[in-house]
Amino acid sequence: MNAVKSVKQDHCANSELMYVMEVFCQMINHCIGLGLQNDITSLKKFSAMFYHELDGYQIYSRYKLNAISQACRILSIRKRAMKKGIIPASPFVRKLFLISCYGFKINGRFLTIPVGDRKYVNIVLNHHTATKLTGAEPRAFIITPNSLSICIRKEVQEVVAESVIGIDRNLRNVTISTQNETIMYRTEKLLSIKENTTHVVASFKRNDRRVKKFYQKRLGNRRARRVRQLLHKISKDIVSRAIQSKSMIVLEDIKGIRKLYRKGNGQGKNYRRKLNSWSFYELQRQIQYKSEWEGIPVRFVDPKCTSQLCPICGNRIQGGRFHSRKLWCGNCERLMDRDVVAAMNISYKGWSGFFHPRGLSVEAMRGNVDKLKPLILRADGSNLQIKK
Ligand SMILES: [Zn+2]
Numbered sequence: 001m002n003a004v005k006s007v008k009q010d011h012c013a014n015s016e017l018m019y020v021m022e023v024f025c026q027m028i029n030h031c032i033g034l035g036l037q038n039d040i041t042s043l044k045k046f047s048a049m050f051y052h053e054l055d056g057y058q059i060y061s062r063y064k065l066n067a068i069s070q071a072c073r074i075l076s077i078r079k080r081a082m083k084k085g086i087i088p089a090s091p092f093v094r095k096l097f098l099i100s101c102y103g104f105k106i107n108g109r110f111l112t113i114p115v116g117d118r119k120y121v122n123i124v125l126n127h128h129t130a131t132k133l134t135g136a137e138p139r140a141f142i143i144t145p146n147s148l149s150i151c152i153r154k155e156v157q158e159v160v161a162e163s164v165i166g167i168d169r170n171l172r173n174v175t176i177s178t179q180n181e182t183i184m185y186r187t188e189k190l191l192s193i194k195e196n197t198t199h200v201v202a203s204f205k206r207n208d209r210r211v212k213k214f215y216q217k218r219l220g221n222r223r224a225r226r227v228r229q230l231l232h233k234i235s236k237d238i239v240s241r242a243i244q245s246k247s248m249i250v251l252e253d254i255k256g257i258r259k260l261y262r263k264g265n266g267q268g269k270n271y272r273r274k275l276n277s278w279s280f281y282e283l284q285r286q287i288q289y290k291s292e293w294e295g296i297p298v299r300f301v302d303p304k305c306t307s308q309l310c311p312i313c314g315n316r317i318q319g320g321r322f323h324s325r326k327l328w329c330g331n332c333e334r335l336m337d338r339d340v341v342a343a344m345n346i347s348y349k350g351w352s353g354f355f356h357p358r359g360l361s362v363e364a365m366r367g368n369v370d371k372l373k374p375l376i377l378r379a380d381g382s383n384l385q386i387k388k
Pocket residue numbers: 310311312313314315329330331332333
């Protein structure tokens with residue numbers, strides 16, 4: 001199994017790199033123009049028809065292919081948006097960057113990048129990047145005027161799981177259920193970070209759209225960084241527990257959650273804002289890439305009924321009359337936390353689904369009920385019922 005991730009570090013591009021980035025972005029914009037004129041989004045067709053259009057640009061020749069592929073990527077995103085009924089403005093690359101999977105080398109603590117005819121630029125890698133690169137194969141790099149990302153790949157052997165960790169993501173906590181214990185990570189801090197940012201942005205009184213936009217962007221970026229950092233702590237802890245106990249990680253397959261909280265669905269605007277800023281996917285993304293890198297399997301289960309069935313007896317349980325987050329099981333006579341119940345149920349679902357796969361043990365048959373004719377057995381997935 002191949003695991004892929006990227007390492008990012010800060011750096012300041014010199015004038016040579018800035019020039020290469022500028023030419024690279026000009027090439028992308030040239031290609032976007034050609035693609036729009038001729039209505040082409042396929043990379044193969046594009047490079048066959050227009051590769052020589054880029055002859056005039058004085059740049060390392062392999063970057064031309066990368067520029068074409070970037071232009072095709074942008075054009076195909078536009079095409080997909082248009083299919084959905086969104087009419088986007090003409091695409092245009094404004095921010096400088098350089099992306100390539102060709103010609104670069106890593107020599108110890110340096111990344112060597114070709115910038116022209118037998119001309120190279122060396123970028124010093126910091127300690128963090130250098131340690132991450134050991135034992136992994138660098139595949140591509142992305143440079144912007146103030147950052148460098150290197151995409152790395154590693155061959156990993158998937159761990160044979162011995163137990164399951166079920167994860168339930170909620171607005172105010174993340175609960176995990178392992179074989180022996182249930183752990184709840186509080187995430188109220190994330191909510192307060194988001195709420196604070198919203199209030200600060202709303203408090204701007206100056207009637208200048210450009211200034212307002214500038215501050216909104218700056219605060220938004222800061223908010224995203226703080227949220228990401230807190231989620232990194234949680235995901236790191238979960239993955240390290242999974243490595244220690246050789247466990248499989250099981251998550252709910254959450255889909256279409258944003259459609260539930262739209263204007264006109266009968267919820268208040270504060271409630272909608274809270275639910276729509278819930279970063280459930282970011283945690284999933286972090287857990288997925290971190291565990292893939294270590295060979296820990298990640299599986300998804302259907303979120304249906306995870307907080308409605310008792311994890312002890314399996315009966316349907318009711319919401320508590322006085323606590324909205326507590327559930328009462330009449331059979332076991334127990335008051336249980338809704339999130340703990342969900343995490344345990346997810347863990348059980350993963351355990352029964354991926355460790356002891358269960359299904360109907362009968363073979364489905366159709367036709368040939370006449371006793372005189374020979375019986376032909378055939379499995380038919382469309383009719384999974386026992387015929388009498
Ligand atoms: Zn029960």
